[in-house]
Amino acid sequence: MRKYIFFGIALWILAGCAAQAPPGGGPEDKTPPELISVEPSWESTQVPANQSITLTFSENLSPASVRTSFMLFPLNKTETRMKIRRNRVRVIPVDHWEDSTVYTLVFNRSIQDLRGNHLEEGIFYTFTTGEEIPEGEISGQVPNFGKKDRILIGLATGEWRPDSLFNHLSYLTETDHEGFYRFQAVPTGLYTLSGIVDHDQSKSYSPGFDDLVLPESLLVAMKDSAKHRIDLAVVRGNFIPMKYISGKNLYPSVTELKFTKVPSSQTMKSAFVINDFPVDTFQILGKDIRLYHRMITDSLYRFHINLLSDTLGVSAGPFSDTLAVQTFTDTLGRVRWQDNCLVLEPPVDLDTLMVTAFSSGDTSRRKMHALLPGHFEPDDSWKGKDFNGRLAVTVPLPEAYPTILKWTDTVTVRYIAESDSGRFICRVPDMPDKQVGFILTGKNGRYKKVITTPGTCIFENVFAGEYSLWYYPDRNHNNRQDHGWLWPYKAPEIARPLVEEIQIRARWDTEMDLHFEDE
Structure with a gap:
């Protein structure tokens, strides 16, 4: 006899009940409570409209833990009240059970006896006011879930948008430790299937916090004993449009913009305009965008972005701002090594740069090519083997930075060859x-x-x-x-x-x- 409707759910509601102090006297009792009987019996049919459901346990229970652990499916269908006396729990419809409806009572493992012992397994009790228990089933997997993700899969009667489904839930389950889920005893009808990664533990979709879990088939038409296999995928980052946070001029030819989300790698440089001129190139650094543009000679300038998309293709914009120019006044240019690249600050517009490499038993001139303004990568002559040593760098003094009097430095380098x-x-x-x-x-x-x-x-x-x-x-x-x-x-x-x-x-x-x- 099947005694459950959902597979792979361990905790429906966070069990935060404080354990009650055990009664004094006698040896310590560590025996967990067990369900002895339920009336009407498992999977009963044609249950009367005013029939109460009575569950009898092997031990006296903590009333607070019983109320916290309880959930009734379909959700928001019938209001119930609960009477708890010693080892007996009664679930009573406030008005009546709906006609020809399949119900499932769920009590999770947070139920405790008076000594704080929990149930070993959750209870899933199904009955119907109609003539039969349906055999319909929907199951599947979320292959790209994270080990720390709490993924809730919802099923709602009718057709809904995925981001509004949790406001209209009929059934709810949680994936197991391998990302599998299952709904059983699903009545015939049209349903919408979707899920969330419940980061904020609210058991509802919070766009600013939660990720959506989208299915291969949004709508599911249940007929008789149909069995559907529908997998879902976590969509990271939610569908809220990105926002512009702030901009800063790093150098007269470099501007950095900060956003709330990671921009799309398909972004074109024509999207960015500085003082009515397109930028020369740009670089995406996480949620930041670094723009390389013609030298700004005024104290203020303006940038404009007409339209920008994130990694999910969600469009946002336009964005505009007026920024102050940060004039470089130091007498020395700076050199550093980062990600197999030589970085010059402030950035200079050179196609190639010659450096001298020093390592054990080797001193040689090496050529580096411009990847971005101020970023130089080794040419093909470097790519045969690793290099650990120092680079002597001498940069021609650019007219764009007349305050720089000297630009020579030596940096420690660990180059990892592509070989x-x-x-x-x-x-x-x-x-x-x-x-x-x-x-x-x-x-x-x-x-x-x-x-x-x-x-x-x-x-x-x-x-x-x-x-x-x-x-x-x-x-x-x-x-x-x-x-x-x-x-x-x-x-x-x-x-x-x-x-x-x-x-x-x-x-x-x-x-x-x-x-x-x-x-």
């Missing part, structure tokens, strides 16, 4: 979709490839380390993974794990045959 990478070659004899994207991810990097036909997929220049391989169906053939959209609803292209613990070695080809499980 410390390998190739990952995977053979794909068959594909679950017409176009499939692969994501190779690990602590040392994240690499992406899309293939359109079965064959060989090669990841070049992968830094050595341990990786896992994921795949997703690129159903709209745009060569990237789409995270979905709210309304009109667009289903996410869900990435699923394919291979764990792939060890990539430097200067080595790692080969593997890939096989997809049937979904």
Whole structure:
């Protein structure tokens, strides 16, 4: 006999009840309470409209813990009151149970006896005022959940937007430690399925805090004993448009802007205008954008952004601000080494820079190419081996910074050569979709490839380390993974794990045959 409606739920409501002091006298009792009987019996049908549900336990219970642990499904359908006397709990409808309705009473493990012992397992009791208990089932997995995520999956009767579903819930469950969820005994009808990562522990969607969990199929039509497999994906960062926080002029040719969200990597430099002129280039640094532009000779200047999108494609803008110019007045330019790059401050507009490298038994002239203004990367002559030593840097004095009298420095450098990478070659004899994207991810990097036909997929220049391989169906053939959209609803292209613990070695080809499980 089935005694539960949901799978993989351990805590419905945070159990914050204070344990009551145990009665004095006698040996300490550590035996947890057990459910002895329930009336009407499990999965009873045609339950009378005014029938109370009585649960009898093996020990006297803490009334506060019983009330805290209780939840009734469908939610917001019938108001109930509760009578608790010693080891007996009665759930009574305030008015009456609805006709032809399937109910499930849930008591989680926070129920305690008078000595603070908890239930070993939650209680899921299903009954109906109709003629039968339905066999309908909806189950699936959230493959990209985080180990610390508390993911709630909601089911609402009717058609709703994903971000408003938690205001109209009929059923609610929580994923287990592997990201699986299940709804059972779901009556026939049309439902909306969606979820949240409940960061603020409110059991409702808080746009400023929570991430949405979007399903492959938003609407579910339940018929008779249908069983649906529907996976969902966590969409990180929510759908609130980004906001401009502040801007600062770092140097007369460099401006840094701060936003509330990470801008899209698809952003074009034409989006940014300084004093009616487009910028030369820009750099995205997390939630900041660094603009490189022509020299500002006035004390004030204005920037304008007509439209900007975040990583989810949510548009925001326009943004404008007036900033004060920070004039460089130091007599010395500064040099530092960062992320395999030589950085000059203030930035100078040079195409190449010659430096002298000093290491054990080696002194040589090396060339570096401009990656961005003031950022120089080693040329191809560096890329054969690592370098640990010092660089002597002499920068030609630029006319743009007449206050600089000397720009010579020596910096300690640890250069990691690109030869410390390998190739990952995977053979794909068959594909679950017409176009499939692969994501190779690990602590040392994240690499992406899309293939359109079965064959060989090669990841070049992968830094050595341990990786896992994921795949997703690129159903709209745009060569990237789409995270979905709210309304009109667009289903996410869900990435699923394919291979764990792939060890990539430097200067080595790692080969593997890939096989997809049937979904």
